Amino acid sequence: MEILAENRAVHADLEPAAPCSNHYYLNMGPQHPSTHGVLRVLLEMDGEYVVDPQPVLGYGHRMHEKMAEHKDWMAFMPNTGRMDYAAALPYNHGYVALFERLCGIEVPARAEYIRVITSELNRIVSHHLWIGAMLLDMGAFTPILYTFDDREQVLDILEDVTGSRLTYCYFRVGGVCKDIDDRFVEKTRAFIKRQRERFDIYNKLVTGNIIFIKRTEGVGIISPEMARRYGVTGPVVRGSGIAYDVRKNEPYSVYPNFDFDIPVGRNGDSYDRYMVRLLEMEQSLRIIEQALDQLPDGPFLGKVPKKLKMPTGDCSFAVEAARGELTYYLVSGGGDIPYRLKIRVPSYSNLSVLPELCQGMLLSDLVAAMGSMDLVIPEIDR
Amino acid sequence: MGDQERGKLNVHSYSAELQARLERGAPGELVVHDPGPLFKHKLADEIFNLCRANSLWPMTFGLACCAIEMMSLGMARFDISRFGSEVFRPSPRQSDLMIVAGTVNKKMASAVMTLYDQMPSPKWVIAMGNCAISGGPFAVEENYNVVEGVDKLIPVDVYVPGCPPRPEGLLEGILKLQEKITGVRHPFPQRKISDAPRY
Amino acid sequence: MHPDTEKLINALRGLSLTVEACDYQQRGYHFAIDAESGKLRALAEVMLEHEMFLAFVGGLHVKPAIEIIYQFATYAGACRFVVRVAVAPDNSVPTISDIFQGANWHERETRDFFGVDFTGHPNLVPLILAEEDVDLKPLLKKEEALKDTAEVRWAAPVEAKPEVEKAEQG
Numbered sequence: 001m002e003i004l005a006e007n008r009a010v011h012a013d014l015e016p017a018a019p020c021s022n023h024y025y026l027n028m029g030p031q032h033p034s035t036h037g038v039l040r041v042l043l044e045m046d047g048e049y050v051v052d053p054q055p056v057l058g059y060g061h062r063m064h065e066k067m068a069e070h071k072d073w074m075a076f077m078p079n080t081g082r083m084d085y086a087a088a089l090p091y092n093h094g095y096v097a098l099f100e101r102l103c104g105i106e107v108p109a110r111a112e113y114i115r116v117i118t119s120e121l122n123r124i125v126s127h128h129l130w131i132g133a134m135l136l137d138m139g140a141f142t143p144i145l146y147t148f149d150d151r152e153q154v155l156d157i158l159e160d161v162t163g164s165r166l167t168y169c170y171f172r173v174g175g176v177c178k179d180i181d182d183r184f185v186e187k188t189r190a191f192i193k194r195q196r197e198r199f200d201i202y203n204k205l206v207t208g209n210i211i212f213i214k215r216t217e218g219v220g221i222i223s224p225e226m227a228r229r230y231g232v233t234g235p236v237v238r239g240s241g242i243a244y245d246v247r248k249n250e251p252y253s254v255y256p257n258f259d260f261d262i263p264v265g266r267n268g269d270s271y272d273r274y275m276v277r278l279l280e281m282e283q284s285l286r287i288i289e290q291a292l293d294q295l296p297d298g299p300f301l302g303k304v305p306k307k308l309k310m311p312t313g314d315c316s317f318a319v320e321a322a323r324g325e326l327t328y329y330l331v332s333g334g335g336d337i338p339y340r341l342k343i344r345v346p347s348y349s350n351l352s353v354l355p356e357l358c359q360g361m362l363l364s365d366l367v368a369a370m371g372s373m374d375l376v377i378p379e380i381d382r
Numbered sequence: 383m384g385d386q387e388r389g390k391l392n393v394h395s396y397s398a399e400l401q402a403r404l405e406r407g408a409p410g411e412l413v414v415h416d417p418g419p420l421f422k423h424k425l426a427d428e429i430f431n432l433c434r435a436n437s438l439w440p441m442t443f444g445l446a447c448c449a450i451e452m453m454s455l456g457m458a459r460f461d462i463s464r465f466g467s468e469v470f471r472p473s474p475r476q477s478d479l480m481i482v483a484g485t486v487n488k489k490m491a492s493a494v495m496t497l498y499d500q501m502p503s504p505k506w507v508i509a510m511g512n513c514a515i516s517g518g519p520f521a522v523e524e525n526y527n528v529v530e531g532v533d534k535l536i537p538v539d540v541y542v543p544g545c546p547p548r549p550e551g552l553l554e555g556i557l558k559l560q561e562k563i564t565g566v567r568h569p570f571p572q573r574k575i576s577d578a579p580r581y
Numbered sequence: 582m583h584p585d586t587e588k589l590i591n592a593l594r595g596l597s598l599t600v601e602a603c604d605y606q607q608r609g610y611h612f613a614i615d616a617e618s619g620k621l622r623a624l625a626e627v628m629l630e631h632e633m634f635l636a637f638v639g640g641l642h643v644k645p646a647i648e649i650i651y652q653f654a655t656y657a658g659a660c661r662f663v664v665r666v667a668v669a670p671d672n673s674v675p676t677i678s679d680i681f682q683g684a685n686w687h688e689r690e691t692r693d694f695f696g697v698d699f700t701g702h703p704n705l706v707p708l709i710l711a712e713e714d715v716d717l718k719p720l721l722k723k724e725e726a727l728k729d730t731a732e733v734r735w736a737a738p739v740e741a742k743p744e745v746e747k748a749e750q751g
Contacts, residue, residue: 030490030493031441031442031443031474031493031497032472033442033472036444037444037445037446037449037484038444038445038446038490057686057708057709058487058489058707058708058709058710058711059487059489059490059493060445060446060484060485060487060490061487061489061527061709061710062446062485062487062520062527062528063520063524063525063526063527063528063719065694065720066524066526066719066720067520067522067524069524069720070522070523070524078519078545079519082446082447082519085446085447085450085546086450098609101606101607101608101609102607104607129450144457145457145458148453148454148457148458148459149457149458149459151454152454152457152459165451165546165548166447166450166451166546167447167545167546227634228632228634228656229629229634229681229682229683230634230681230682230683231634231635231636231637231681231683232634232683237656242656243656244656249656249658249659250659250661311735311736312732312733312734312735312736313608313733313734313735313736314608314663314733314734314735315607315608315609316608316609316610316652316661316663317609318609318636318654318661325636325654327636327637327652329637329639329650329652329663331641331733332733333728333732333733334732339728339733340639340641340642340720340733342637342639342650344636344637344639344652348686348687349637349683352682352683352685352686356682378446378447378484378485381709488711488713488714489710489711526717526719527710527719
């Protein structure tokens with residue numbers, strides 16, 4: 001005992017803040033297989049239990065907001081596809097729609113339908129990726145092989161019209177850059193049929209799996225009140241039982257023409273968030289099906305002046321991206337280059353729940369909770 | 383790298399380590415400790431290289447968009463395991479290939495270098511995508527955060543251009559790396575398309 | 582529309598704030614408020630009471646003072662508020678991170694980009710930028726590019742129809 005006391009005196013400056021604390025720090029990331037890229041979480045741990053998880057952002061910061069202030073809309077378009085690369089088309093959509101709203105540009109009906117079809121296909125792709133990645137985090141390797149197989153089917157379809165597999169730059173102010181043809185329609189219908197059959201496989205493989213249920217049920221419960229304090233949106237807030245979807249709340253494009261439901265969860269745990277996304281894929285298929293049936297003829301790109309002349313003022317446009325509400329807020333001082341573009345990304349608010357959500361959790365549960373949020377880090381850091 | 387560029391990177395010092403590396407010289411002249419071959423015997427060395435080239439273990443290290451294409455490469459359609467590289471290791475200490483898949487920024491730079499140092503020799507680096515090659519779309523005048531090319535930090539063996547490159551592109555990069563290691567293009571021996579078996 | 586919009590507007594007017602109704606089709610939000618920094622916390626509390634959530638906090642570098650922009654929305658319907666607050670002469674704004682916890686990161690980010698001091702923030706350390714870049718403030722404008730507040734506001738009153746805009750286009 002005396003030696004201990006002596007030691008303490010010598011190393012007085014190394015004494016932990018709380019005298020009898022067994023807490024230690026664990027650094028998770030920025031290179032970690034289950035942080036989906038470059039998220040870093042600094043964990044204060046007590047044994048296996050997480051006391052205080054503090055995410056450290058910025059490892060994927062790519063200056064999108066700064067670049068927007070130096071480029072006209074067309075030059076900035078590629079950037080919009082590189083924020084949330086897992087579902088880039090809603091980002092394209094919000095950005096071009098923002099300029100259409102600000103400058104009062106009309107979009108041909110056919111273009112709006114094409115936008116909706118491709119955006120919803122992109123949402124499905126994003127959820128494919130998420131199912132695979134979340135299950136991979138939790139130690140199941142098999143599902144990702146199935147979902148990536150399905151994912152490639154959609155990517156083939158999208159590649160035909162957009163020209164790229166991932167970081168799309170397909171929409172234009174006033175329409176889209178390339179028309180879809182019969183082959184696209186045919187392939188999309190074939191995909192819808194195929195995907196409906198695949199849900200069975202997902203359910204057999206994952207949804208009913210007792211290990212999966214035990215690891216996600218009751219883990220990471222976000223209450224509706226907590227969601228509101230943090231501004232949580234997208235499937236995460238729908239998992240908590242709030243039917244908030246920008247497509248319904250502030251309908252944009254031609255979404256009012258379609259009949260679709262918003263799946264909501266009951267408990268707000270990781271399992272509910274999983275179910276919400278799975279059901280959302282089916283709803284997206286429904287939207288695509290109706291859009292293909294209603295697809296009007298006509299031009300796919302309206303008449304737009306080469307150089308946009310923006311009025312001075314501010315303008316905001318919200319769309320439902322795959323991860324939640326995406327809002328572009330533009331302040332214009334005239335001319336064709338924005339004065340300031342603020343991009344509200346959904347995962348940013350969704351992730352900010354983490355410190356409160358995961359206090360007192362087991363470390364392995366934190367991984368399940370984080371996986372169920374569907375994070376894309378370069379989107380958060382922008 | 384010109385003086386001007388280096389000055390630009392140095393304006394806001396972000397890590398002493400990075401500074402030291404930058405001062406060591408241009409990417410090609412980076413001093414990397416190479417212990418040399420295990421045996422001083424040419425045939426043994428060739429056999430070792432052949433084995434290494436056909437079992438490159440990449441590190442699970444996704445930075446941005448390109449990481450998704452890297453994942454696609456590991457999955458069923460593109461199936462990187464045909465070329466012996468499917469064993470993605472989460473730890474740098476178990477891997478010998480670093481695929482820098484995405485944008486490296488100031489905050490990430492020191493982590494990238496630490497990871498590289500933690501990999502056991504012999505080790506190789508593929509710079510995947512334009513960001514890792516030169517900063518890509520982010521090498522703009524008002525750039526304040528993105529490192530314009532990962533070769534400013536660590537030596538790069540193969541560059542795979544694209545934004546992002548297709549999985550086939552990365553596959554070609556890996557074949558190129560195998561060629562670099564062994565001196566012959568794999569799969570070995572090469573077959574003409576007309577001789578390929580029909581299934 | 583938010584079910585209790587009337588109530589909310591009245592509560593905000595109770596704080597002697599001017600609530601400007603905007604054309605949603607033109608601007609993408611329903612109401613705009615120019616608030617003084619002293620009233621911000623009271624405003625945030627009213628928003629929290631009336632079931633609004635904080636969409637984002639962002640900065641805007643204009644003359645004479647940097648503006649902080651808050652956008653509030655609701656889960657219950659379509660109702661968006663844009664609140665503009667000019668920072669005090671000592672470059673500070675009161676924090677609302679204890680009312681809307683989601684503001685915590687947004688405020689840290691705004692401090693990173695604009696160097697604005699959010700008084701009362703529990704942990705105002707760099708979030709996005711590296712710790713060495715504390716004083717970088719990348720989104721501040723250069724002197725020649727800096728505009729006046731009036732230059733980035735809608736010129737005509739709200740009644741301006743989109744048709745008028747289009748005519749200017751042609």
